[in-house]
Structures are given as C-alpha cells and as structure tokens.
Amino acid sequence: MTDAAELRRRTHELLAAHPPAGTERLEFLRARFDAGLAWVHFPEGLGGLGVPRSLQAVVDAELAAAGAPDNDPRRIGIGLGMAAPTILQYGTEEQKRRFLRPLWTGEEVWCQLFSEPGAGSDLAALGTRAVREGEDWVVNGQKVWTSSAHLARWAILIARTDPDVPKHRGITYFLCDMTDPGVEVRPLRQITGEAEFNEVFLTDVRIPDSRRLGEVGDGWRVAQTTLNNERVAIGGMRLPREGGMIGPVSRTWRERPELRTHDLHQRLLRLWVEAEVARLTGERLRQQLVAGQPGPEGAGMKLAFARLNQEISGLEVELRGEEGLLYDDWTMRRPELVDFTGRDAGYRYLRSKGNSIEGGTSEVLLNIVAERVLGLPAEPRTDKDVAWKDLAR
Amino acid sequence: MSAQPDLLYSEEEEALRAAVRDLLTDHCDAAGVIARTESAAPHDVQVWKALSGTMGLAGLLVPEELGGQGATHREAAVVLEELGRAVAPVPYLTSAVVATEALLACGTDGLLAELASATTIGALAVGLHVAPGGAFANARLEKGALHGELTGIADAALADVLLVPADDGGLYAVDASAATVTPQVSLDLTRPVARVTLEGAPGRRLGDAEPAVRRALRAGAGLLASEQLGLADRSLTETVRYLKDRKQFNRPVGGFQALKHRLAQLWLEVVNLRAAARGAADALATGEDADVAVAVAQAYAAPAAVRAAEEALQLHGGIGMTWEHPAHLYLKRAKADSIAYGTAGAHREALAELVDLRAP
Numbered sequence: 001m002t003d004a005a006e007l008r009r010r011t012h013e014l015l016a017a018h019p020p021a022g023t024e025r026l027e028f029l030r031a032r033f034d035a036g037l038a039w040v041h042f043p044e045g046l047g048g049l050g051v052p053r054s055l056q057a058v059v060d061a062e063l064a065a066a067g068a069p070d071n072d073p074r075r076i077g078i079g080l081g082m083a084a085p086t087i088l089q090y091g092t093e094e095q096k097r098r099f100l101r102p103l104w105t106g107e108e109v110w111c112q113l114f115s116e117p118g119a120g121s122d123l124a125a126l127g128t129r130a131v132r133e134g135e136d137w138v139v140n141g142q143k144v145w146t147s148s149a150h151l152a153r154w155a156i157l158i159a160r161t162d163p164d165v166p167k168h169r170g171i172t173y174f175l176c177d178m179t180d181p182g183v184e185v186r187p188l189r190q191i192t193g194e195a196e197f198n199e200v201f202l203t204d205v206r207i208p209d210s211r212r213l214g215e216v217g218d219g220w221r222v223a224q225t226t227l228n229n230e231r232v233a234i235g236g237m238r239l240p241r242e243g244g245m246i247g248p249v250s251r252t253w254r255e256r257p258e259l260r261t262h263d264l265h266q267r268l269l270r271l272w273v274e275a276e277v278a279r280l281t282g283e284r285l286r287q288q289l290v291a292g293q294p295g296p297e298g299a300g301m302k303l304a305f306a307r308l309n310q311e312i313s314g315l316e317v318e319l320r321g322e323e324g325l326l327y328d329d330w331t332m333r334r335p336e337l338v339d340f341t342g343r344d345a346g347y348r349y350l351r352s353k354g355n356s357i358e359g360g361t362s363e364v365l366l367n368i369v370a371e372r373v374l375g376l377p378a379e380p381r382t383d384k385d386v387a388w389k390d391l392a393r
Numbered sequence: 394m395s396a397q398p399d400l401l402y403s404e405e406e407e408a409l410r411a412a413v414r415d416l417l418t419d420h421c422d423a424a425g426v427i428a429r430t431e432s433a434a435p436h437d438v439q440v441w442k443a444l445s446g447t448m449g450l451a452g453l454l455v456p457e458e459l460g461g462q463g464a465t466h467r468e469a470a471v472v473l474e475e476l477g478r479a480v481a482p483v484p485y486l487t488s489a490v491v492a493t494e495a496l497l498a499c500g501t502d503g504l505l506a507e508l509a510s511a512t513t514i515g516a517l518a519v520g521l522h523v524a525p526g527g528a529f530a531n532a533r534l535e536k537g538a539l540h541g542e543l544t545g546i547a548d549a550a551l552a553d554v555l556l557v558p559a560d561d562g563g564l565y566a567v568d569a570s571a572a573t574v575t576p577q578v579s580l581d582l583t584r585p586v587a588r589v590t591l592e593g594a595p596g597r598r599l600g601d602a603e604p605a606v607r608r609a610l611r612a613g614a615g616l617l618a619s620e621q622l623g624l625a626d627r628s629l630t631e632t633v634r635y636l637k638d639r640k641q642f643n644r645p646v647g648g649f650q651a652l653k654h655r656l657a658q659l660w661l662e663v664v665n666l667r668a669a670a671r672g673a674a675d676a677l678a679t680g681e682d683a684d685v686a687v688a689v690a691q692a693y694a695a696p697a698a699v700r701a702a703e704e705a706l707q708l709h710g711g712i713g714m715t716w717e718h719p720a721h722l723y724l725k726r727a728k729a730d731s732i733a734y735g736t737a738g739a740h741r742e743a744l745a746e747l748v749d750l751r752a753p
Contacts, residue, residue: 238397253750260753268750269741273692280668280689284400291401300661369660370653374633377648 004058007051011037011062020068029071029105032063038071038104042088046100071106074337078148079103079110083156086226090173090214099154099175111152113143113176113200114223118393121364124167124220125383125391128202130159130174137161137174137212139182139205145358149185149198150334152178156226157207158219163389170388171219175211182206192350193330196338238286239279245309245341245348246275249316252345259319268319271312278304296373303365306355309340313348320345398675398686399467400668406471413450413475416443421479423719429482430582430722436551441483444472445511451489452509454497454612460506466612470619470674477623480722482583484548488514490616495556495564495609499600504554504566516552517609518567518589520545524735525610525687526743531602534559538593539567547733549574549587557591558602565596581729583722614734615677615687618670618694621730625663625701628723632656632705639710652708659704662697669693685747692740695731702727 018031032038033047037059042048063070073080080103087099102108119126128141139159149155155176162170176183182205187195214222242250253260253268281304285297317324328344340351356362370376383391402410421440429435445451453469455461469490476485488508492515496505507513519529522545532541539557549555552574555567573590599605633656636647646652669690676686702724706713713720731737745751 250748250750257751257753260751262753265745265750265752266741269692269745272748272750273689273741273744274665276689277665277669277693280398280400280672281665283397284668284671287397287399287401293401297664300657300664303661304665363654366654366657367650369657374653374656374660376633376637376653376656377645379650 004055007037007040007049007055007058008062010035010049011059015063015066015068020066025069026105026107028069030101032068033101033104037063039084042100046088046096047104071104076103076106076109078112079106079108082112082226082229083110083154085229086156086173086213086222087175089225090222092210094210095175095213103154108153109148109151111146111148111155111178112226113146113149113155113157113202114226115145116142117144121361123223124171125388125393126158126160126171127393128157128159129163130161130172130207132161132209133206135209136206137172137209139174139176139202139207141202143200143202144188144197146185146198146200147196149178149200150187151336154178155200156213158223160388161216161219164387165217166385167383167388167391168220169217171223172216173213173219173222174207175213176202176205176207177211180205180207187332187334189332190350191353192347193327194333194335196335239282241276241279243279244275244305245312245352246272248341248345248348249312249319252316252319259321264315264319267315271308271315275308275312278308296369299365299369299373302355302359303362303369306352306362309348309352309355313345313352316345317349396681398672398679398682400671400675402471402671403467406468409468410471410475412448413444413472414478416440416448417475417479417481421481423480423722426480426482426583426722427716427719435582435585436482436484436548438551440481441485441511441514444483444485445489449510451485451493451511454490454493455505455509459501459509461509465678466616466674467678470616470670473616473619474623474626474670477620477726478627480583480624480719480726484514484516484551486613486617486620487516487548487584488552491609491613492517492552492556494612495605496599498605498608499564502566502599504599507554513553514548514551515554515556516546516549517606518543518546518549518555518557519606519610521547521584521586521729521734522732522736523606523610524739524743525607525614527610527735527739529558529606531558531560532565532591532596534561534563534565534596535593537595539565539591539596540593541591543589543591544577545586546574546589547584547586549589550576550585555589556599556605557589557596558606559596562602563598564600564602564605565598567591567594567596571595579729581725583726584729610734611683611687612677614691614740615673615683617730617734618666618673618687618690621694621698621727622663622666622670624723624727624730625659625666625698628701628705628720628727629656629659629663632659632708635709655704655708659701663701666694666697685744688740688744688747691735692737692744695737695740698727699724699731 014035018028036049038047040049040051040056041053043050116126130137130139157174157176158171160170161172182203184201186199188197188199189195288295327346371378450472452461453464457463493508495517508515523529532539552569557565557567571594575588577586579585639646673686673690676683706720712718
C-alpha cells in the first residue's frame with residue numbers, strides 16, 4: 001500500500017541519495033525515473049509505482065520545495081502527453097523498456113506524424129503507405145503540421161498498410177526513427193512569419209517490424225489512445241481573472257486612455273464578460289473533475305476559447321490604432337515554445353486564427369457536441385463500407 | 394478574488410431541485426400556465442402555497458432565529474432554476490428574494506417571519522426594470538401618509554404588503570388594501586406588472602430605502618440568472634427533443650448540420666450560463682466579490698436566455714409560433730427578464746467601474 005506518506009518518504013530518499021545541488025540534471029531525472037517517481041500512475045519499473053495519478057502532486061510538491069530540476073514538460077509535451085500513454089497501453093515489454101525512460105527524461109524528443117495534406121479533419125483517409133518487405137516496413141508519404149519534428153529523435157506514425165479495406169481498418173501504428181536517411185524535415189512557415197511546425201517527407205523509410213505498435217491494421221484504434229490523451233492534456237488549468245487573452249487588452253485599455261472610443265468600450269466590455277464566464281466554466285469543469293463527476297463541458301471549452309482568443313486579439317489590434325498597422329517582427333524563426341498570449345497584438349491576432357483549426361476544427365467539434373452530447377443524428381457516412389483505394393480524392 | 398467560488402451543486406441542493414421539479418411536473422404544466430394567463434388570476438396560488446407553505450421555501454434566505462430556514466442564495470438559486478424551467482407563475486423571486494432582502498437590510502422586522510412563512514406575500518414597490526444602484530421612483534410623504542403612483546411593480550397584484558420607498562429616504566410597509574393596485578397589460582403574463590396608486594396610504598417606516606433597495610435588487614439580479622438558466626436549459630432540451638422527432642425531407646430535422654451546429658452553440662451558451670449563475674449565487678451567499686459576480690452573470694444571462702428562447706421558437710418552425718405551444722411563454726419571460734433588475738448593458742456599465750475598464 002503506497003500512500004501519500006510513503007511517497008513522501010520515497011521522495012526524501014531520492015533527494016538524500018541525489019541532492020539536487022550536487023547532481024547533474026540528467027542524472028537526477030534518471031534516478032527519479034528509476035525510483036518510480038516520474039509518473040506515479042505508471043507501473044513499477046517504468047517510472048511509476050502503480051498508484052493513482054492524483055498522488056503525483058505529492059511528489060511534485062516535495063521536489064519543487066527541494067529545488068530539484070524537472071523534465072521541462074512543455075518542451076516534450078507530445079512525448080509525455082501522447083506517445084507515452086500509447087506506448088504504455090499497446091507497446092511490447094521491450095518497447096516500453098526501450099522508449100519510456102529517455103522519453104520522460106527528455107533525452108529523446110518525440111513528434112507526431114499523423115496529419116497529411118489530404119487528411120485533416122478526415123484523418124482516417126490518410127495516404128502515407130507502409131509496405132512490408134522482409135522484417136521491415138517501407139514507408140512513403142508526406143506528413144504535415146508536425147511540431148518538434150526538427151528536434152525529435154522519434155515519431156509516432158500512422159500509415160496505410162492495406163488500401164483494399166475501408167479506411168479505418170487498413171491503418172497501422174509505428175514508432176519511426178527520425179534519423180533514418182529517408183526522413184526529410186522542412187519548416188512550415190505560418191501566417192505569423194515563424195515556423196512552429198514542419199512538413200515531413202518520408203521516402204523509402206525503413207521501419208523494423210519490431211517498432212510496430214499494436215496489431216497490423218489496428219492503427220486507428222491505437223491512435224484513439226493518442227488522440228484522447230491529447231484532449232485530456234488540454235484544459236484543467238486554473239486561471240485567475242483576466243488570466244487569458246483578455247489580460248493584455250485590458251491592461252492596454254487602462255494604461256492608454258488616449259486610445260479609447262465608445263464603440264471599442266462596448267465591445268471590450270462584452271468580450272470581458274464572455275472571457276470571465278468562459279473562465280468560470282473552465283473552473284467549474286475543473287471542480288467537477290476534482291469531485292469525480294466529469295461532465296461533457298470540456299467538449300465546448302476549446303470552441304469557446306478559440307472564438308474568444310480571435311475576437312479579443314482582433315479588438316486589440318483595432319484598439320491600437322496607428323500602431324495596429326505595425327507588426328513586431330516577420331523574421332522566420334523556429335520557436336521551441338508557443339505562447340498564444342505572447343508577443344504583440346498583431347502576432348496574437350494571427351496566431352489565434354489557428355486556435356479554431358488545430359486539435360480539431362471548430363466545425364468538427366460542433367458536430368461532436370451535437371452528436372455525442374445532445375444525441376442528434378450523425379452525419380451521413382458514405383465512405384463507411386468503401387475500400388480506401390476507391391475513395392474520392 | 395483569492396478564493397474560487399464553489400460552482401457545483403451539493404447533494405442537498407440536488408435533492409431540493411428534485412423535490413421542486415416533482416412538484417412542478419405534477420402541478421404546473423405548460424397548458425395550465427397558458428390557460429391561467431388568459432384568466433383574471435394569472436398567478437398559481439396552489440403551487441405557491443405548496444412551495445412556500447408545505448416545503449417552506451419562502452424562508453430560505455431568512456435566518457432561523459427570524460423565522461426562516463437559514464439557507465443561502467445557493468439553495469434559492471436552485472429553486473429559481475426549476476421555477477424558470479416551468480415558467481411558474483409564482484411570486485418567489487419578488488417576495489421570497491427581493492422583498493425579503495429589502496426587509497433583511499432593514500433589520501429584524503416581524504414582517505420577515507410572515508414573508509418567510511408565506512402567510513404574507515411582499516412586493517418591493519420599485520419598477521422591475523431598475524438595476525442595482527439605479528435611480529428609482531419614490532412616493533411622497535405628506536403628514537405621515539404616502540401619495541403617488543409607482544409603475545412596473547412585478548407581482549404587486551398578488552402582494553399583501555408593499556415595500557414603498559418615500560421621498561424622505563425611508564422604506565415603508567404599506568398594506569396592499571390601503572393602495573390601489575391596477576394590473577398593467579404585461580409582455581410576460583406569468584410575471585405581470587402593476588401600477589400602485591397611493592392616495593394618503595398609511596405606512597410604517599422600516600428603515601432607509603437606499604441600502605435596502607440596492608441590496609434587494611442586487612440579490613434579485615444575481616438570482617434571476619438562475620431563473621434564466623432554467624429557461625434556457627429547458628428551451629434547449631425541448632428543442633433538441635423535438636428536432637430528433639420531427640421529420641422533413643424524409644430525415645429527422647435534427648440531422649441537418651446547419652441545425653446541429655446551432656444547437657451545439659446553444660448548448661455551449663447554456664454551459665457558460667450555468668457557471669455564471671452558480672458564480673453569482675455563491676458570491677451572494679459568501680458576500681465575496683458579489684458586485685462583480687452579479688454584474689457578470691446578468692450581463693451574460695440576459696442575452697443568453699433570450700437567444701435560447703428565440704432559437705427554440707425558430708427551430709420549432711410554425712408550431713412554435715402558436716399560442717398553444719409553450720415556446721412563447723419562455724420567449725416572453727426571457728425577454729422581460731432581460732430588462733428585469735437592469736439590462737445587460739446596465740450591468741456592463743456597472744462592470745466598467747467595478748473592474749476599472751472605464752469609458753472614454
């Protein structure tokens with residue numbers, strides 16, 4: 001029985017054996033993983049102790065108080081949030097032992113090769129092909145909107161292994177070595193001027209069958225674990241009043257009375273109210289989760305924040321008047337971390353346009369709410385029983 | 394703004410909701426409400442007696458030592474959600490919340506116990522449209538008696554006692570039988586307004602009018618958001634149900650994406666409205682951040698409830714336009730509610746001061 005007290009004891013043991021002040025960062029992180037204190041809900045031997053996830057906070061608080069280094073989770077979000085739970089659920093023992101430790105310590109960065117130019121909202125229609133040759137799979141195709149691809153050592157990849165069956169059934173899930181000579185990563189410049197994302201071209205990339213995750217043809221089901229965890233990772237944050245996009249514009253309003261107009265005032269107050277109510281909705285959702293009564297409200301949060309971010313940042317560009325004609329910097333850069341509320345108003349306005357596209361378009365999310373929450377009839381599915389190779393494209 | 398409001402419903406609150414909903418399901422159906430609006434007695438006195446007498450809900454906001462239940466705005470808000478869902482024509486908001494709060498501001502008057510036990514129905518003689526902090530009409534005090542005409546007084550036709558602000562700055566209790574109460578033809582027939590005419594009516598001074606009226610209207614505005622939540626939630630639920638059932642072009646109408654997206658948007662607004670209404674109820678209960686929480690809730694709730702009722706009517710098509718169908722009850726109540734205790738615009742103006750986002 002491992003409870004909070006036992007976790008505290010183990011954490012103090014780790015700190016005693018590896019005092020943060022005198023230990024190299026990576027060495028400390030490896031020791032923490034081996035002590036089962038990395039992600040306590042993972043099994044023993046794989047960085048955890050098989051205890052409830054809620055107990056992680058106990059460990060994190062003790063380590064933070066001791067000034068221990070963390071694994072910079074924002075930099076390795078795709079590995080932690082998406083690859084790791086999928087490998088845990090579907091990986092072989094060998095795969096779990098090989099990949100999870102360097103993933104968690106950040107020694108090996110992961111990226112996600114899912115979206116394609118021809119498969120966005122309809123991800124299951126993807127056309128990247130994987131063909132079996134002896135003990136290997138040979139992969140050809142193009143992926144897009146891949147963050148961290150230029151930093152990544154490994155990728156989670158879904159590819160078509162059987163074009164003769166309907167689209168959901170012919171997909172297989174792989175762990176792809178990003179150093180393979182057939183992998184070419186090109187920055188994808190966005191409307192903001194920078195390139196957070198990449199295009200990834202796969203040409204005769206050889207993946208050993210031992211790096212297949214799950215059964216052949218079962219990749220769509222495996223990918224659901226990845227995508228469901230993406231949605232878990234979003235939300236759950238506790239925001240103070242004016243904590244989001246409404247913060248910068250409110251400060252500008254207060255500090256720059258010369259910019260104020262009556263029209264902008266009315267619009268600002270409306271958006272301030274909506275932002276505060278959206279914050280309360282997020283807080284209510286969080287309280288429901290803590291109380292063990294998760295509601296369907298989360299499905300709507302992303303919709304609300306996308307629209308508000310866009311409207312608020314658009315208002316701010318207008319508020320700035322002549323300055324709104326300017327932009328801070330169009331230099332093509334490769335930011336490692338993205339802050340939607342960072343930089344200037346023009347950047348925020350342009351970047352927030354992506355909020356209603358990335359991670360599920362607002363239009364698809366409205367369908368999901370209508371069908372799964374309200375129980376309205378599903379969209380007609382004309383492709384359900386058609387072999388992938390016969391689909392219109 | 395340190396602590397976060399408790400935005401959930403407790404088990405006791407859910408039990409209270411179930412009890413009120415049971416009562417209203419059995420005794421306050423839409424057809425009955427519509428029939429009543431066509432009669433000379435639009436209020437449902439039987440339902441009011443059951444709620445206030447049998448269940449004791451009129452005294453929720455009154456401390457036990459003053460003859461009430463000693464509960465809080467959180468519980469009263471749950472009652473109002475259910476009354477909103479049924480568009481119940483009872484004077485709960487006007488008597489058990491607004492008039493009660495005005496009396497609480499004046500101290501420990503014996504009237505409180507009468508209102509709490511619902512042996513007396515009270516009405517604050519301030520126009521329903523007045524926002525917390527807004528200007529309100531006064532009666533003239535001449536030689537100890539009250540004179541004047543006060544209009545837009547909600548539920549006055551049913552009231553036994555009127556709480557009348559006078560030009561000496563006092564709030565007076567006036568027996569309804571000493572005043573002339575004339576119903577005004579109202580947009581919302583389930584919460585009708587009336588003209589109160591005073592011609593030398595005797596009044597008993599309760600205390601200062603200004604703080605009492607301000608407190609009463611703030612509680613009214615804050616808890617009105619829960620009534621609006623009930624209206625919006627029921628409008629959405631009924632519309633979703635109807636669109637699953639209604640078929641045109643050989644399909645359920647609810648399968649058309651244009652309508653699905655509208656309903657999903659509406660659901661999102663109802664989810665937001667719930668958080669805002671719970672925020673206001675909790676803030677009124679704790680007293681923490683109440684001015685901002687109430688203004689936020691009312692600025693959001695008023696247009697959201699109207700939109701829900703308007704969408705319900707449109708998405709029901711022709712049947713929604715008939716007198717027989719209850720959609721108009723929700724539309725009329727939601728529209729009247731959008732003016733009651735201050736419009737959304739009035740509450741946004743209040744916020745401009747409260748959160749320091751000042752006008753040019």
